[in-house]
Amino acid sequence: MFWYRFRSIVSWAVLLLLTLAALPIGGTLAGFGRRLAGCQPLDAALHGSLTAVVVWLGITLLLGRVYCSIFCPLGIIQEYMAHLGRKHLGTSRRHTRECLALRIEILACFAALGAVFVFFGRKEWLGAFDPYTLYTKAVEAVVLLAKTAFHRQLPSGLAGDFCAAGLILVFFSLALTIAVSILALFKGRIFCNTVCPLGTILSLLGRLAPVRIRIKRAECVNCRRCASHCAAACIHVREKKIEAGCCTLCANCLKDCPKNAIGFGLSLRSAQPAEKQSGEQK
Ligand code: SF4
Ligand code: SF4
Numbered sequence: 001m002f003w004y005r006f007r008s009i010v011s012w013a014v015l016l017l018l019t020l021a022a023l024p025i026g027g028t029l030a031g032f033g034r035r036l037a038g039c040q041p042l043d044a045a046l047h048g049s050l051t052a053v054v055v056w057l058g059i060t061l062l063l064g065r066v067y068c069s070i071f072c073p074l075g076i077i078q079e080y081m082a083h084l085g086r087k088h089l090g091t092s093r094r095h096t097r098e099c100l101a102l103r104i105e106i107l108a109c110f111a112a113l114g115a116v117f118v119f120f121g122r123k124e125w126l127g128a129f130d131p132y133t134l135y136t137k138a139v140e141a142v143v144l145l146a147k148t149a150f151h152r153q154l155p156s157g158l159a160g161d162f163c164a165a166g167l168i169l170v171f172f173s174l175a176l177t178i179a180v181s182i183l184a185l186f187k188g189r190i191f192c193n194t195v196c197p198l199g200t201i202l203s204l205l206g207r208l209a210p211v212r213i214r215i216k217r218a219e220c221v222n223c224r225r226c227a228s229h230c231a232a233a234c235i236h237v238r239e240k241k242i243e244a245g246c247c248t249l250c251a252n253c254l255k256d257c258p259k260n261a262i263g264f265g266l267s268l269r270s271a272q273p274a275e276k277q278s279g280e281q282k
């Protein structure tokens with residue numbers, strides 16, 4: 001429960017601060033948000049700073065996908081949308097076998113596309129692969145739309161703020177953020193565990209983490225409540241296994257288990273492959 005409360009409070013604080021940082025405003029909170037933004041791993045890497053990358057890779061190797069739990073704005077939004085889906089639409093998750101080969105193929109496609117962008121001198125488009133940059137560009141798009149609506153035309157001087165390519169990027173980011181959020185409403189963290197390039201890298205490391213969420217076999221009564229509330233669809237109740245590479249450390253399962261049969265523990269084994277067939281286990 002500690003992690004659930006910690007995750008809930010910290011993730012919303014991070015989202016608020018990163019949103020303020022993306023707005024054209026000053027102030028202490030926005031300034032603090034900009035310092036937090038400097039800790040975003042992919043954005044830092046794209047700007048040639050490796051410190052944040054090394055720190056996050058180290059945290060992931062030790063504890064799993066903490067970044068996806070509390071620090072990625074797109075992940076925080078998806079978690080909330082999945083929660084809304086559960087609460088108001090009655091959506092329920094079923095364990096789904098991870099298709100690692102597909103994830104790696106998608107990651108390779110992103111890498112090839114990134115090389116094309118660099119080759120044609122369009123490095124700014126690499127930001128489209130970074131969930132944090134996508135989110136900040138989406139906020140920029142909303143600000144731009146709000147300013148335009150307020151002035152009932154493109155405000156003077158605004159057209160100079162964005163070149164045509166920049167405009168395409170901000171509206172592409174807004175469209176993708178909305179699409180991913182709606183997808184999460186019905187399908188949980190499927191974007192995180194299928195498409196997101198950073199998520200795939202973190203997933204590859206997270207499955208090696210010795211500290212991970214585990215089911216206590218002796219105490220579990222197979223009620224499947226944890227699995228139906230897991231936005232990442234990574235709980236394999238019959239096998240009493242959680243796919244560590246897919247777990248986004250939301251801690252919903254810890255909160256919802258009626259027997260307190262699930263919690264953090266040490267494991268030096270990599271995540272076991274799931275059952276050959278996908279779908280909820282009998
Ligand atoms: S998988 Fe990608 S979008 Fe999802 S939380 Fe992690 S970094 Fe963010
Ligand atoms: S919610 Fe708890 S008791 Fe129920 S299946 Fe999950 S771990 Fe077992």
Ligand code: SF4
Pocket residue numbers: 213226229230231232233234235242246247248249250251252253254
């Ligand atoms: S296993 Fe638990 S902590 Fe991990 S994603 Fe599923 S519900 Fe969240």
